[in-house]
Amino acid sequence: MGKKLQRKKNSVLKRLSLHLLKIIVILVIPVVAFVYSFQLKNITVTGSDRYSREEIIDWLISSEVDHNTLICYFKYKYFTGIRIPFVEKLSFELVDRNSINIRVYDKKVIGCIEFMGDYLYFDKDGIIVESSSARLNDIPLIKGLKYQKIVLNEKLEVQKEELYDVILNLTQQIEKNELKVSTISFNSNYEVTVDCGNIKAMLGKRSTYDETLAKLKNILAEAEGMNLTIDMRGENDYFIAKPEISSD
Missing domain, CATH: 3.10.20 (Ubiquitin-like (UB roll))
Structure with missing residues (x-):
């Protein structure tokens, strides 16, 4: 009687083991196939x-x-x-x-401002689209703007709405002429000065800067390696260039 009961238990365990093995095989094989068939290469x-x-x-x-x-x-x-x-x-x-x-x-950014150690990047409409502690070398830093509040994903309110059109024109022409401009500065009269490495160019106040920046490109090619301030505020093709005096 004991041996018969033992054989019955063994038979049940064997069937359960076989069912479990089948389940494992049914589950494992598709998973393995899925993993190896869809390797991202x-x-x-x-x-x-x-x-x-x-x-x-x-x-x-x-x-x-x-x-x-x-x-x-x-x-x-x-x-x-x-x-x-x-x-x-x-x-x-x-x-x-x-x-x-x-x-x-x-994200399309045209400039940035510095605020409390961070750089806030804005698009052509003045919307602040990014805040970062890192300064991107190909995005000019804009100085001389006055603003009331700064909120990410909202428009940067500056003293004159038209300044965004000026900045957009400047950055478009800077990119077109492949100029390496690190800083665009506005003074109290909204005259523009750009820093190009060791050369500072005073561009004045204009409706557009297309011709002026095209001329600046040629000047920079001739003045490479020099340390100059160039006054381009006049309406003629003659510009005044003064050497920058080192503070050392």
Whole structure:
């Protein structure tokens, strides 16, 4: 009787073991297949002038599960938002089981101001779109603006609304002429001075600065390596250049 009961118990355990094994096989095989079939091997990144491909990938691929193509795609496409400084948005395209295309849309900033040790970056409409302790070398620092309040994602209220049009014209022409301008300064009469390395150019007050900055480009090519202040406030093609005196 005891042996018969023992054989029955062994038979039940054997059947349970077989059922458990089947369940494990049914579950494990698809999981293994999913993991190995959708390994993320190719990531194409386009659209950003601010970040390299490697920098964008470092922001996105932060865990082992992110190396799965489908998980990574659905995670960022539908479920998880990610904030990257100076990036407006990201779009994702699933190419195949091993490849994803990422399109980066940079925030459009034309200038920044310094406030309490941070740099506040604003767009062509004066909206503050980013705050950072880092200074971007290709974005000019704007000096001489007076403002009442500073709120992220709101418009920077300055003393004259027209100044944004002036700044936009300046930055567009600076980019067009490939000038390396670190600072744009307004004085109390709204006259403009730009710093280009060791050369300071006084541009005056104008409706547009297209011709003036085109002329400045030629002057800078001739004056490379010099330490000068150039007065371009007149209406003719003759400019006064004075050497800067070192304080040392």
